[in-house]
Amino acid sequence: MEVLGDAWSLIVLRDIVFGGRRHFRELLAGNDEGIASNVLASRLRNLVDNELLTRDGATRGQRATYSLTEAGIQTVPVMVALGTWGMHHRPTSHALTVRARILAESPDLVDDLIDQLREIHLGVPRPHPERPLASARLQQAFEAAMEASGP
Amino acid sequence: MEVLGDAWSLIVLRDIVFGGRRHFRELLAGNDEGIASNVLASRLRNLVDNELLTRDGATRGQRATYSLTEAGIQTVPVMVALGTWGMHHRPTSHALTVRARILAESPDLVDDLIDQLREIHLGVPRPHPERPLASARLQQAFEAAMEASGP
Numbered sequence: 501m502e503v504l505g506d507a508w509s510l511i512v513l514r515d516i517v518f519g520g521r522r523h524f525r526e527l528l529a530g531n532d533e534g535i536a537s538n539v540l541a542s543r544l545r546n547l548v549d550n551e552l553l554t555r556d557g558a559t560r561g562q563r564a565t566y567s568l569t570e571a572g573i574q575t576v577p578v579m580v581a582l583g584t585w586g587m588h589h590r591p592t593s594h595a596l597t598v599r600a601r602i603l604a605e606s607p608d609l610v611d612d613l614i615d616q617l618r619e620i621h622l623g624v625p626r627p628h629p630e631r632p633l634a635s636a637r638l639q640q641a642f643e644a645a646m647e648a649s650g651p
Numbered sequence: 652m653e654v655l656g657d658a659w660s661l662i663v664l665r666d667i668v669f670g671g672r673r674h675f676r677e678l679l680a681g682n683d684e685g686i687a688s689n690v691l692a693s694r695l696r697n698l699v700d701n702e703l704l705t706r707d708g709a710t711r712g713q714r715a716t717y718s719l720t721e722a723g724i725q726t727v728p729v730m731v732a733l734g735t736w737g738m739h740h741r742p743t744s745h746a747l748t749v750r751a752r753i754l755a756e757s758p759d760l761v762d763d764l765i766d767q768l769r770e771i772h773l774g775v776p777r778p779h780p781e782r783p784l785a786s787a788r789l790q791q792a793f794e795a796a797m798e799a800s801g802p
Contacts, residue, residue: 503741504733504736505656505657505658505659505660505661505662506656506657506658507656507657508656509656510656511656570740571736571739571740574736574739574740575736577732577735577736578729578732578733578736580732581728581729581731581732581733582655582729582732584728585655585722585725585726585728585729588722588725589721589722589725590654
């Protein structure tokens, strides 16, 4: 709880997992909650120190890339549980509710997303390369659900 | 995440759910992490404001009782997911690992624990009153596992 019991750390992990962002500037510019630059820097440092992320060896001034560790990837089920809870018990946007519902109802998709993250971040080949990418399936299910629910 | 992304709030909820504590003094005295009195007071207020807890109408100086709401009870799966993650990816005590494993491997026990919490906190009768209490089954499984793993 000391590591994951921090809203900004979870938000940064979520943006890496579901937003595919790996660089400081993308994480800063793409964050919906408007995370401040110094908060993002401190949370990334904290996540690296706690071994949920690694940072490649880019020296100062270069564009460092962050990668999830296995412990970082395994926060996905925690985020799915949090999303399921929020969908039922918090006022939230329609888009977030739709995404949370897809993940809550598709344990196989979550498993494949974990495998996809292992391939991207750890270089471990996916065990089911014949299946379309989990990220693409999530996006497709999301668009279909948004369309079905009207404009 | 604004509500649950706070380590102390999660710890207070955990002590209410798994420790059966309902009063300020019990929560303060029984907390393993040594929560400070002012931190406990602010987190309880925050959990009431966010409708995860209700506080009975005891006036100042009286011994108020806190009850979980349905939204508070539904944080149990989030806590189980967090416990499963911590068991694999954090240094933690043997006792905590044993408890987390029992919960991770027993979805039925978690469901019955949720029903038991609804009975205690919301007055909703358990749908399976013929089954032994989930809290007792958890305690029994815990003691058996601790005994099996030796002194």
